Amino acid sequence: MTSQVSSPAEQADSTVVGEQRKAAGTKDVRRLERVVIRFAGDSGDGMQLTGDRFTSETASFGNDLSTLPNFPAEIRAPAGTLPGVSSFQLHFADHDILTPGDAPNVLVAMNPAALKANVGDLPRGAEIIVNTDEFTRRAMQKVGYDASPLEDGSLDGYHVHPVPLTTLTVEALKEFDLSRKEAERSKNMFALGLLSWMYHRPTEGTEKFLRSKFAKKPDIAAANIAAYRAGWNFGETTEDFAVSYEVAPATTAFPPGTYRNISGNLALAYGLIAASLQTDLPLFLGSYPITPASDILHELSRHKNFGVRTFQAEDEIAGIGAALGAAFGGSLAVTTTSGPGVALKSETIGLAVSLELPLLVVDIQRGGPSTGLPTKTEQADLLQAMYGRNGEAPVPVVAPCTPADCFDAALEAARIAVTYRTPVFLLSDGYLANGSEPWRVPEPGELPDLAVRFAQGPNHSLEDGTEVFWPYKRDPHTLARPWAVPGTPGLEHRIGGIEKQDGTGNISYDPANHDFMVRTRQAKIDGVAVPDLEVDDPDGARTLVLGWGSTYGPITAAVRRLRGAGEAVAQAHLRHLNPFPANLGAVLKRYDKVVVPEMNLGQLASLVRAKYLVDAHSYNQVNGMPFKAEQLAAALKEAIDD
DSSP: OOSOOOOHHHIIIIIOOSOEEOOTTOOEEEEESEEEEEEEEEGGGTHHHHHHHHHHHHHHHTOEEEEEEEOOSSTTOOTTSGGGEEEEEEEEESSOOOSSOSSOSEEEESSHHHHHHHGGGOOTTOEEEEEGGGOOHHHHHHTTOSSOTTTSSTTTTSEEEEEOHHHHHHHHTTTSSOOHHHHHTTHHHHHHHHHHHHTTOOOHHHHHHHHHHTTTOHHHHHHHHHHHHHHHHHHHHOSSOOEEEEEOOOTTTSOSSOEEEEEHHHHHHHHHHHHHHHHTOOEEEEEOOOTTTHHHHHHHTTOGGGTEEEEEOSSHHHHHHHHHHHHHTTOEEEEEEOHHHHHHHHHHHHHHHHHTOOEEEEEEEOBOSTTOBTTSOOOOOHHHHHHOSSSSOOOOEEOOSSTTHHHHHHHHHHHHHHHHTOEEEEEEEHHHHHOEEEEEOOOGGGSOOOOOOOOOSOOEEOTTOOEEOOTBOOOTTTOOOOOOOTTOTTOOOOOSSSOBOTBTOOBOOOHHHHHHHHHHHHHHHHTOOOOOOOEEOTTOOSEEEEEEGGGHHHHHHHHHHHHHTTOOOEEEEESEEESOOTTHHHHHHTOSEEEEEESSSSHHHHHHHHHHOOOOEEEEOOSSSOOOHHHHHHHHHHHHHO
């Protein structure tokens, strides 16, 4: 993105792309480049489902898109209150985009709480669709409205569409044998139908989805479809909506291929399955449910036909213990969690370092410390992943940068784990996990070869010529020890957390041996082969913006804005955080200023300062939400001018 998104009304009056056309008896249809829509209501109003369905139809239409679900941690937060508001934001366009958008052009507010919680994010001239049935005196007082905002002039700067969604839904479903409360539950489908008409979204997929979702309750399926169609027809016939909008498919944004909409957690699950197939190893997940990682457990449990085995343990420690046991047994072993779970798993991660077994530790980061903000995003577990174990226990760290990139990051983490016989951290976060974007489904031939060779027999000759198996005799190129599957004749060896003797793997308390083993384990991680860091610097800039993880979209969007305004700024984004790319030091020294935006208090910046003695400047945010492109662009402009 290179500029602030204007509202549909503003774009229609000034910078509308394409044509306006009007035939007798039809409404105006105006073409836009991009739109940001936010659905907001109570947790029980179905805003996430509504947003998901609008997103799916938008993806099938061919737009580029990015989403931002935002919901309370409570299963059912207090109805009608500000803490209970759930929202879903979708940015879609006829060109490539990078973020869910800084500000909504359209807000669908299902009640006063939803309006009050979100109206501050709207630009002047934005469209607001409000469910007037919920604006009762009691509901407004609950969120601090002394007078109705629909009548007191406070919304005069917006285009407000008062729609009695609840009443219209109940009226549309009067032929069904439903109670009023049951009928009211379909008001989100009425709203979805209205927005689908407003932006010319396909309808077949949603109707098929509803029939499938309520296959065992055909009356409920029919009622939801009826409400959905009623919303569409309302938009077509009401005089309040005189204009509908078209956003053309993003035909130039995507290389040829087969695409689907995918969330970060789903992409990560698919990446783990692909890694299992490419290594020809059974996939084992040992996990304990925790937000926002649980969806990976749910998804992998559906794929037993691919040799996937999932174990929902009684706690985090049991989950990783089972996963490490599976790694010892010759499986591609994974444990999924979030920050609090990583703390509980730390001793077993250290054991995996000592045993030198491949293990994927997937940390879907969230706000902390302790229980923190379970449903809000943060990237503050970097130092925990780097150092959160007793003793010298180095572990490689890999971080995806977009929801779709979680697929490739899973394959890369698996490559490192099986090649170097080490646990590997994969650091995603709630923003990537729950957000979605189009993903090109790769061809099988594009996937990396991750073939694994297990130890088959003796690998060492004693002085008397006896052939024996040494479990800690290392590959000279990778320093990886052999992976010996239990039960293989002649490969019996000792395991455990006490220090091993070099080569034999016997228990050793020898100081010199411990020093050697500690340095060797560190050298193995330092020697992990990772690609050089690529730098995007078309103008010979003096300032470099360095990021990692989910900040990629906002940083890239901010850099595009600055370049569009004539500023010279370079950008680089890290996937590998331990070890760093070999050329990172040289890259950093080429620039007068290095700015590191992070959703923490400066963890990567601290690592860069310590390792490369570079005066990296931090720009930090820890409010549980992703950066906004406009906000970052302003901060980077200030850094450039300083």
